[in-house]
Amino acid sequence: MITATLRPMTTGDISAVLRLEKQLFGDEAWSRAMLAGELARQPQSRHYLVAEEDGVIAGYGGLLVAGSQGDVLTLAVAGHRWGQGTGSALLEALLAEAARRGCTEVFLEVRIDNARAQQLYLRYGFTQIGVRRGYYQPSGTDALVMRKGLSPDSEDAGPAAGTARPAAGTARPAAGTARPAAGTARPAAGSAPGGGNARASRGSTGPGAAAGRPGGGQ
Numbered sequence: 001m002i003t004a005t006l007r008p009m010t011t012g013d014i015s016a017v018l019r020l021e022k023q024l025f026g027d028e029a030w031s032r033a034m035l036a037g038e039l040a041r042q043p044q045s046r047h048y049l050v051a052e053e054d055g056v057i058a059g060y061g062g063l064l065v066a067g068s069q070g071d072v073l074t075l076a077v078a079g080h081r082w083g084q085g086t087g088s089a090l091l092e093a094l095l096a097e098a099a100r101r102g103c104t105e106v107f108l109e110v111r112i113d114n115a116r117a118q119q120l121y122l123r124y125g126f127t128q129i130g131v132r133r134g135y136y137q138p139s140g141t142d143a144l145v146m147r148k149g150l151s152p153d154s155e156d157a158g159p160a161a162g163t164a165r166p167a168a169g170t171a172r173p174a175a176g177t178a179r180p181a182a183g184t185a186r187p188a189a190g191s192a193p194g195g196g197n198a199r200a201s202r203g204s205t206g207p208g209a210a211a212g213r214p215g216g217g218q
Protein backbone atom coordinates (compact mmCIF):
# COMPACT_ATOMS: atom_id res chain seq x y z
CA MET A 1 0.00 0.00 0.00
CA ILE A 2 1.33 3.45 -0.86
CA THR A 3 1.83 5.55 2.22
CA ALA A 4 1.88 9.32 2.45
CA THR A 5 3.84 10.92 5.25
CA LEU A 6 2.83 14.17 6.88
CA ARG A 7 5.51 16.76 7.58
CA PRO A 8 5.66 20.54 8.05
CA MET A 9 5.47 22.64 4.87
CA THR A 10 8.56 24.73 4.15
CA THR A 11 9.34 27.43 1.59
CA GLY A 12 11.00 24.73 -0.53
CA ASP A 13 7.54 23.23 -1.05
CA ILE A 14 5.92 26.39 -2.41
CA SER A 15 6.35 25.63 -6.13
CA ALA A 16 4.89 22.14 -5.81
CA VAL A 17 2.02 23.39 -3.67
CA LEU A 18 1.27 26.18 -6.15
CA ARG A 19 0.97 23.62 -8.95
CA LEU A 20 -1.65 21.75 -6.95
CA GLU A 21 -3.33 25.02 -6.03
CA LYS A 22 -3.86 25.87 -9.70
CA GLN A 23 -5.09 22.37 -10.54
CA LEU A 24 -7.52 22.19 -7.62
CA PHE A 25 -8.68 25.77 -7.14
CA GLY A 26 -8.24 27.39 -10.57
CA ASP A 27 -9.03 31.10 -10.41
CA GLU A 28 -9.20 30.95 -6.63
CA ALA A 29 -5.67 29.61 -6.23
CA TRP A 30 -3.44 31.39 -3.76
CA SER A 31 -0.44 33.24 -5.14
CA ARG A 32 3.20 32.57 -4.32
CA ALA A 33 3.28 35.74 -2.23
CA MET A 34 0.23 34.71 -0.22
CA LEU A 35 1.64 31.29 0.50
CA ALA A 36 5.06 32.65 1.39
CA GLY A 37 3.40 35.13 3.71
CA GLU A 38 1.56 32.31 5.41
CA LEU A 39 4.71 30.24 5.91
CA ALA A 40 6.49 33.28 7.36
CA ARG A 41 3.95 33.18 10.18
CA GLN A 42 4.96 29.68 11.24
CA PRO A 43 5.06 28.57 13.94
CA GLN A 44 3.63 31.57 15.81
CA SER A 45 0.14 31.63 14.36
CA ARG A 46 0.22 29.16 11.49
CA HIS A 47 0.79 25.44 11.05
CA TYR A 48 1.07 24.11 7.50
CA LEU A 49 1.58 20.46 6.65
CA VAL A 50 2.23 18.56 3.44
CA ALA A 51 1.45 14.92 2.75
CA GLU A 52 4.37 13.46 0.85
CA GLU A 53 4.43 10.26 -1.16
CA ASP A 54 7.74 9.09 -2.61
CA GLY A 55 9.10 12.61 -2.38
CA VAL A 56 6.09 14.07 -4.21
CA ILE A 57 3.59 16.33 -2.48
CA ALA A 58 0.18 14.68 -2.60
CA GLY A 59 -1.67 17.13 -0.40
CA TYR A 60 -1.40 19.94 2.10
CA GLY A 61 -3.33 21.80 4.74
CA GLY A 62 -2.96 24.86 6.91
CA LEU A 63 -4.17 26.06 10.29
CA LEU A 64 -4.38 29.52 11.83
CA VAL A 65 -4.40 29.79 15.61
CA ALA A 66 -5.48 32.98 17.35
CA GLY A 67 -6.00 32.56 21.05
CA SER A 68 -8.55 29.86 21.66
CA GLN A 69 -9.75 29.88 18.07
CA GLY A 70 -8.38 27.93 15.17
CA ASP A 71 -9.16 28.15 11.47
CA VAL A 72 -8.54 25.52 8.88
CA LEU A 73 -7.17 27.83 6.21
CA THR A 74 -6.83 25.32 3.43
CA LEU A 75 -6.97 21.60 2.72
CA ALA A 76 -6.18 19.97 -0.60
CA VAL A 77 -5.23 16.60 -2.02
CA ALA A 78 -4.02 15.80 -5.54
CA GLY A 79 -6.85 14.34 -7.60
CA HIS A 80 -5.23 10.96 -8.11
CA ARG A 81 -5.09 10.47 -4.32
CA TRP A 82 -8.66 11.33 -3.44
CA GLY A 83 -10.52 8.78 -1.36
CA GLN A 84 -7.43 7.24 0.21
CA GLY A 85 -7.58 9.02 3.55
CA THR A 86 -5.00 11.74 2.84
CA GLY A 87 -7.46 14.59 3.38
CA SER A 88 -8.66 12.97 6.61
CA ALA A 89 -5.10 12.51 7.84
CA LEU A 90 -4.24 16.15 7.14
CA LEU A 91 -7.42 17.42 8.79
CA GLU A 92 -6.88 15.19 11.80
CA ALA A 93 -3.32 16.47 12.21
CA LEU A 94 -4.48 20.10 11.99
CA LEU A 95 -7.20 19.50 14.58
CA ALA A 96 -4.71 17.76 16.86
CA GLU A 97 -2.37 20.74 16.55
CA ALA A 98 -5.23 23.12 17.32
CA ALA A 99 -6.02 21.13 20.45
CA ARG A 100 -2.36 21.07 21.48
CA ARG A 101 -2.20 24.85 21.15
CA GLY A 102 -5.23 25.24 23.37
CA CYS A 103 -7.94 25.97 20.84
CA THR A 104 -11.45 25.35 22.08
CA GLU A 105 -13.07 25.83 18.69
CA VAL A 106 -12.06 25.56 15.07
CA PHE A 107 -13.73 27.26 12.10
CA LEU A 108 -13.54 26.91 8.36
CA GLU A 109 -15.22 28.03 5.17
CA VAL A 110 -16.13 25.69 2.38
CA ARG A 111 -17.77 26.34 -0.98
CA ILE A 112 -21.47 25.66 -0.90
CA ASP A 113 -21.08 23.44 -3.98
CA ASN A 114 -18.19 21.39 -2.54
CA ALA A 115 -20.11 18.39 -1.25
CA ARG A 116 -17.06 16.20 -0.95
CA ALA A 117 -15.20 18.55 1.38
CA GLN A 118 -18.38 19.23 3.36
CA GLN A 119 -18.81 15.48 3.91
CA LEU A 120 -15.28 15.26 5.21
CA TYR A 121 -15.84 18.14 7.64
CA LEU A 122 -19.18 16.75 8.82
CA ARG A 123 -17.51 13.43 9.45
CA TYR A 124 -15.04 15.20 11.72
CA GLY A 125 -17.78 16.86 13.74
CA PHE A 126 -17.98 20.27 12.09
CA THR A 127 -21.45 21.78 11.92
CA GLN A 128 -22.71 24.56 9.71
CA ILE A 129 -23.15 27.84 11.57
CA GLY A 130 -23.63 30.31 8.76
CA VAL A 131 -23.27 31.33 5.15
CA ARG A 132 -21.04 34.00 3.65
CA ARG A 133 -22.69 35.27 0.49
CA GLY A 134 -20.43 35.69 -2.52
CA TYR A 135 -17.36 34.83 -0.45
CA TYR A 136 -15.39 33.15 -3.21
CA GLN A 137 -14.14 35.39 -5.98
CA PRO A 138 -14.18 35.76 -8.88
CA SER A 139 -17.05 33.26 -9.09
CA GLY A 140 -19.15 34.87 -6.33
CA THR A 141 -19.92 31.45 -4.86
CA ASP A 142 -21.26 31.36 -1.30
CA ALA A 143 -19.29 29.79 1.54
CA LEU A 144 -20.67 27.70 4.34
CA VAL A 145 -19.08 28.58 7.67
CA MET A 146 -18.51 25.53 9.81
CA ARG A 147 -17.43 25.17 13.42
CA LYS A 148 -16.20 22.38 15.63
CA GLY A 149 -15.77 22.61 19.39
CA LEU A 150 -12.56 21.15 20.78
CA SER A 151 -11.54 20.14 24.24
CA PRO A 152 -7.78 19.67 24.47
CA ASP A 153 -7.88 16.49 26.54
CA SER A 154 -10.47 14.67 24.50
CA GLU A 155 -10.16 12.76 21.27
CA ASP A 156 -12.02 15.45 19.39
CA ALA A 157 -9.49 15.45 16.60
CA GLY A 158 -10.83 12.18 15.24
CA PRO A 159 -13.90 11.47 13.16
CA ALA A 160 -17.30 11.59 14.84
CA ALA A 161 -18.55 8.33 16.32
CA GLY A 162 -19.87 5.88 13.79
CA THR A 163 -18.27 7.63 10.85
CA ALA A 164 -14.88 5.97 10.73
CA ARG A 165 -13.63 4.88 7.36
CA PRO A 166 -13.69 1.19 6.56
CA ALA A 167 -9.98 0.84 5.91
CA ALA A 168 -7.19 2.21 7.98
CA GLY A 169 -6.02 5.56 6.65
CA THR A 170 -3.05 5.27 4.37
CA ALA A 171 -1.46 8.49 5.48
CA ARG A 172 0.41 8.78 8.73
CA PRO A 173 2.17 11.63 10.46
CA ALA A 174 5.94 11.44 10.53
CA ALA A 175 7.34 11.04 14.00
CA GLY A 176 7.54 14.31 15.82
CA THR A 177 6.26 16.50 13.00
CA ALA A 178 3.00 17.43 14.63
CA ARG A 179 4.48 19.10 17.68
CA PRO A 180 4.93 22.84 17.69
CA ALA A 181 8.50 24.01 17.96
CA ALA A 182 9.77 24.65 21.46
CA GLY A 183 8.92 28.12 22.59
CA THR A 184 6.00 28.50 20.21
CA ALA A 185 4.08 31.49 21.37
CA ARG A 186 0.33 31.36 21.25
CA PRO A 187 -0.99 34.60 19.79
CA ALA A 188 -3.37 36.51 21.97
CA ALA A 189 -6.96 36.48 20.80
CA GLY A 190 -7.46 38.96 18.04
CA SER A 191 -3.74 39.41 17.38
CA ALA A 192 -3.60 37.36 14.21
CA PRO A 193 -2.09 39.04 11.18
CA GLY A 194 -4.49 40.36 8.61
CA GLY A 195 -6.58 42.54 10.84
CA GLY A 196 -7.47 40.54 13.89
CA ASN A 197 -9.94 37.79 13.41
CA ALA A 198 -8.37 36.25 10.37
CA ARG A 199 -10.66 33.91 8.54
CA ALA A 200 -9.77 31.00 6.36
CA SER A 201 -9.92 32.26 2.87
CA ARG A 202 -10.39 30.79 -0.47
CA GLY A 203 -11.88 34.19 -1.09
CA SER A 204 -10.33 36.82 -3.26
CA THR A 205 -8.63 38.49 -0.34
CA GLY A 206 -6.44 35.55 0.56
CA PRO A 207 -5.55 34.03 3.87
CA GLY A 208 -5.95 36.11 6.93
CA ALA A 209 -7.46 39.05 5.19
CA ALA A 210 -11.14 38.37 5.63
CA ALA A 211 -12.00 39.84 8.99
CA GLY A 212 -14.88 38.92 11.17
CA ARG A 213 -16.10 35.86 12.95
CA PRO A 214 -19.16 33.93 12.01
CA GLY A 215 -22.15 35.74 13.35
CA GLY A 216 -21.31 38.96 11.59
CA GLY A 217 -21.71 39.42 7.89
CA GLN A 218 -23.34 36.12 7.19
Ligand SMILES: CC(C)(COP(=O)(O)OP(=O)(O)OC[C@H]1O[C@@H](n2cnc3c(N)ncnc32)[C@H](O)[C@@H]1OP(=O)(O)O)[C@@H](O)C(=O)NCCC(=O)NCCS
Pocket residue numbers: 024074075076077078081082083084085086087088089109110111114116117119120123165166167168169170
Ligand atom coordinates in the same frame (compact mmCIF):
# COMPACT_ATOMS: atom_id res chain seq x y z
C1 LIG B 1 -11.73 17.58 -0.08
C2 LIG B 1 -10.44 16.79 -0.21
C3 LIG B 1 -9.33 17.53 0.53
C4 LIG B 1 -10.63 15.41 0.41
O1 LIG B 1 -9.39 14.73 0.34
P1 LIG B 1 -9.34 13.11 0.27
O2 LIG B 1 -7.93 12.74 0.42
O3 LIG B 1 -10.08 12.63 -0.90
O4 LIG B 1 -10.13 12.79 1.61
P2 LIG B 1 -10.32 11.35 2.26
O5 LIG B 1 -9.82 10.30 1.35
O6 LIG B 1 -9.74 11.41 3.60
O7 LIG B 1 -11.87 11.25 2.40
C5 LIG B 1 -12.69 11.48 1.30
C6 LIG B 1 -13.66 10.34 1.13
O8 LIG B 1 -13.00 9.12 0.86
C7 LIG B 1 -13.46 8.10 1.76
N1 LIG B 1 -12.32 7.27 2.13
C8 LIG B 1 -11.17 7.72 2.63
N2 LIG B 1 -10.34 6.69 2.84
C9 LIG B 1 -10.97 5.58 2.45
C10 LIG B 1 -10.64 4.23 2.41
N3 LIG B 1 -9.45 3.79 2.83
N4 LIG B 1 -11.54 3.36 1.93
C11 LIG B 1 -12.73 3.80 1.49
N5 LIG B 1 -13.11 5.08 1.51
C12 LIG B 1 -12.25 5.95 1.98
C13 LIG B 1 -13.97 8.85 2.93
O9 LIG B 1 -14.99 8.15 3.61
C14 LIG B 1 -14.47 10.09 2.32
O10 LIG B 1 -15.75 9.90 1.85
P3 LIG B 1 -16.87 10.88 2.31
O11 LIG B 1 -16.33 12.26 2.10
O12 LIG B 1 -18.02 10.55 1.43
O13 LIG B 1 -17.10 10.55 3.74
C15 LIG B 1 -10.07 16.58 -1.70
O14 LIG B 1 -11.17 16.01 -2.34
C16 LIG B 1 -9.65 17.84 -2.41
O15 LIG B 1 -8.48 18.23 -2.39
N6 LIG B 1 -10.60 18.51 -3.09
C17 LIG B 1 -10.26 19.71 -3.88
C18 LIG B 1 -9.84 20.84 -2.97
C19 LIG B 1 -10.91 21.16 -1.97
O16 LIG B 1 -12.06 21.20 -2.29
N7 LIG B 1 -10.47 21.40 -0.71
C20 LIG B 1 -11.35 21.78 0.36
C21 LIG B 1 -11.40 23.27 0.42
S1 LIG B 1 -12.48 23.80 1.74
